[in-house]
Amino acid sequence: MVDTHILTGQGNRLPRKDNRGKIAFQGERGAYSEAAAYKYFGPSTELLPLRTLSEVFHAVEEREVRSAIVPVENSLEGSVSETYDLLRTTNVKVRGEVNLRIVHCLIARPNVALKDVKIVYSHPQALGQTRQFIEKRHLTPQPTYDTAGSVMMLKEASKSVAAIASAHAAEIYGMKVLKKGIEDNHNNYTRFFILSLRDAPKTGSDKTSIIFSAKHIPGSLYRILGEFAKRNLNLTKIESRPTRRTPWEYNFYLDFEGHRTDKKCVDALKQVQKKTVFLKVIGSYPKAEL
Amino acid sequence: MVDTHILTGQGNRLPRKDNRGKIAFQGERGAYSEAAAYKYFGPSTELLPLRTLSEVFHAVEEREVRSAIVPVENSLEGSVSETYDLLRTTNVKVRGEVNLRIVHCLIARPNVALKDVKIVYSHPQALGQTRQFIEKRHLTPQPTYDTAGSVMMLKEASKSVAAIASAHAAEIYGMKVLKKGIEDNHNNYTRFFILSLRDAPKTGSDKTSIIFSAKHIPGSLYRILGEFAKRNLNLTKIESRPTRRTPWEYNFYLDFEGHRTDKKCVDALKQVQKKTVFLKVIGSYPKAEL
Numbered sequence: 001m002v003d004t005h006i007l008t009g010q011g012n013r014l015p016r017k018d019n020r021g022k023i024a025f026q027g028e029r030g031a032y033s034e035a036a037a038y039k040y041f042g043p044s045t046e047l048l049p050l051r052t053l054s055e056v057f058h059a060v061e062e063r064e065v066r067s068a069i070v071p072v073e074n075s076l077e078g079s080v081s082e083t084y085d086l087l088r089t090t091n092v093k094v095r096g097e098v099n100l101r102i103v104h105c106l107i108a109r110p111n112v113a114l115k116d117v118k119i120v121y122s123h124p125q126a127l128g129q130t131r132q133f134i135e136k137r138h139l140t141p142q143p144t145y146d147t148a149g150s151v152m153m154l155k156e157a158s159k160s161v162a163a164i165a166s167a168h169a170a171e172i173y174g175m176k177v178l179k180k181g182i183e184d185n186h187n188n189y190t191r192f193f194i195l196s197l198r199d200a201p202k203t204g205s206d207k208t209s210i211i212f213s214a215k216h217i218p219g220s221l222y223r224i225l226g227e228f229a230k231r232n233l234n235l236t237k238i239e240s241r242p243t244r245r246t247p248w249e250y251n252f253y254l255d256f257e258g259h260r261t262d263k264k265c266v267d268a269l270k271q272v273q274k275k276t277v278f279l280k281v282i283g284s285y286p287k288a289e290l
Numbered sequence: 291m292v293d294t295h296i297l298t299g300q301g302n303r304l305p306r307k308d309n310r311g312k313i314a315f316q317g318e319r320g321a322y323s324e325a326a327a328y329k330y331f332g333p334s335t336e337l338l339p340l341r342t343l344s345e346v347f348h349a350v351e352e353r354e355v356r357s358a359i360v361p362v363e364n365s366l367e368g369s370v371s372e373t374y375d376l377l378r379t380t381n382v383k384v385r386g387e388v389n390l391r392i393v394h395c396l397i398a399r400p401n402v403a404l405k406d407v408k409i410v411y412s413h414p415q416a417l418g419q420t421r422q423f424i425e426k427r428h429l430t431p432q433p434t435y436d437t438a439g440s441v442m443m444l445k446e447a448s449k450s451v452a453a454i455a456s457a458h459a460a461e462i463y464g465m466k467v468l469k470k471g472i473e474d475n476h477n478n479y480t481r482f483f484i485l486s487l488r489d490a491p492k493t494g495s496d497k498t499s500i501i502f503s504a505k506h507i508p509g510s511l512y513r514i515l516g517e518f519a520k521r522n523l524n525l526t527k528i529e530s531r532p533t534r535r536t537p538w539e540y541n542f543y544l545d546f547e548g549h550r551t552d553k554k555c556v557d558a559l560k561q562v563q564k565k566t567v568f569l570k571v572i573g574s575y576p577k578a579e580l
Binding site: 054073074075076077078081082099124128135143144184185187189191218219221222223225226228229232233234235236237238239240241242244245246247248250290 | 344363364365366367368371372389414418425433434474475477479481508509511512513515516518519522523524525526527528529530531532534535536537538540
């Protein structure tokens with residue numbers, strides 16, 4: 001049996017008017033999203049932890065916060081599908097991106113030794129990024145809503161339980177790092193989007209993200225990509241997600257280099273519009289370093 | 291605190307030689323994969339439930355079972371990323387596909403009423419497919435390894451816990467269906483792959499699945515898709531997954547109509563090979579009905 005308070009935590013949401021200057025993120029203090037927010041906005045930024053990604057998007061839509069930061073994709077596990085779905089269904093724009101190197105730690109209560117650990121709590125993405133570590137040691141993965149939240153839960157857990165999260169989370173909640181750098185592959189980066197109600201002005205080194213659904217005729221995706229290829233607009237990412245309307249029909253999420261106000265981009269998007277059933281520009285923003 | 295036996299179940303794996311005629315699937319009796327196996331192979335098929343997708347793939351690779359069935363994608367939630375990764379890293383071939391309409395039920399112990407329910411157990415994919423239902427009723431989702439396994443866990447859970455799974459799972463474990471058809475959208479289908487060490491012979495109505503990584507030059511994906519477009523080979527799916535080698539480099543998973551031994555397909559694949567860093571044909575198989 002599972003106790004609600006242990007496994008889900010309680011996001012400390014404050015009354016509306018107090019949060020207008022803050023940056024919202026999903027998870028608890030010590031989550032990777034928090035670290036990404038400090039990296040992007042600087043260490044003195046005021047943050048607002050919320051429990052779900054849907055709450056984060058809605059806080060932006062309803063102007064409860066200044067901005068928000070959400071994970072989009074991880075270099076090992078791939079896209080965060082809920083973020084992609086919310087980018088399609090809400091009116092939020094992308095105004096920035098930031099990449100964060102992820103170093104996972106196995107964390108336990110101070111009196112627990114590595115050999116005691118049988119169960120590991122963490123967010124499904126983090127469990128995926130440490131799958132080989134977990135399988136080699138015959139540990140039982142237990143998915144939770146957040147990496148840092150899992151560390152918080154250790155207080156009430158038995159000695160057989162550890163969590164996977166950042167070293168910073170261990171510090172915040174007074175827990176011990178049993179092993180550092182347990183990700184299966186050290187090329188482990190998470191890309192985050194900065195959300196707002198408006199996207200960013202042109203800087204000269206920009207990216208644009210769009211969502212579209214191709215017409216259901218052979219070669220239609222090919223012809224859409226051709227509009228970018230013939231203008232030398234470099235695609236940096238393409239992803240498909242089900243439309244949820246008709247089985248086996250997909251929306252495509254495309255990132256390309258350039259700002260939506262650049263002449264080449266304006267032309268490409270005008271042609272793409274004609275070849276799609278639906279096209280949404282979710283924002284142009286300065287390109288992040290790796 | 292979480293008890294291992296409750297949250298993970300114990301796949302009833304039999305000694306190697308007894309399983310050679312069986313079809314392996316991931317999950318417990320009553321899982322949707324089991325229903326898909328009966329739909330594809332017929333009701334008298336002998337099945338072997340295993341705990342993880344990785345165990346299912348390895349049972350096929352090591353000839354412990356005759357065949358296996360695994361979920362590939364859902365029409366609401368998208369691809370099952372672990373299946374895609376295992377298709378790339380193992381030597382298993384796809385020899386068939388089958389689509390199953392998914393009807394989710396809210397299931398509880400016989401003495402529990404709808405108003406008692408506060409927490410819902412289920413597989414993350416099923417929680418994603420019923421997200422609106424869960425949020426509207428302010429329930430707390432608790433991810434588990436399997437839909438049917440969640441129903442099995444209800445025996446030891448408190449009255450505030452329900453599970454999301456099939457009506458058949460409720461029947462198997464002697465539980466009550468509180469509400470039927472709770473998926474957010476009734477266009478809810480899961481596509482399964484049939485795995486074996488060889489793919490299927492040509493039938494005249496076939497599909498082929500491939501994995502490739504494009505060369506890192508602008509327009510390379512466009513030119514690869516062109517090899518299919520100019521031969522009128524219809525693409526039915528394209529999906530990208532991180533390579534796990536270099537951040538922000540992707541492998542593409544492509545399904546197209548035709549058998550790999552068809553002249554047009556042979557020619558297209560020969561040209562695609564020249565334009566890719568890596569190309570793997572994971573199998574040709576008869577096209578399923580919706």
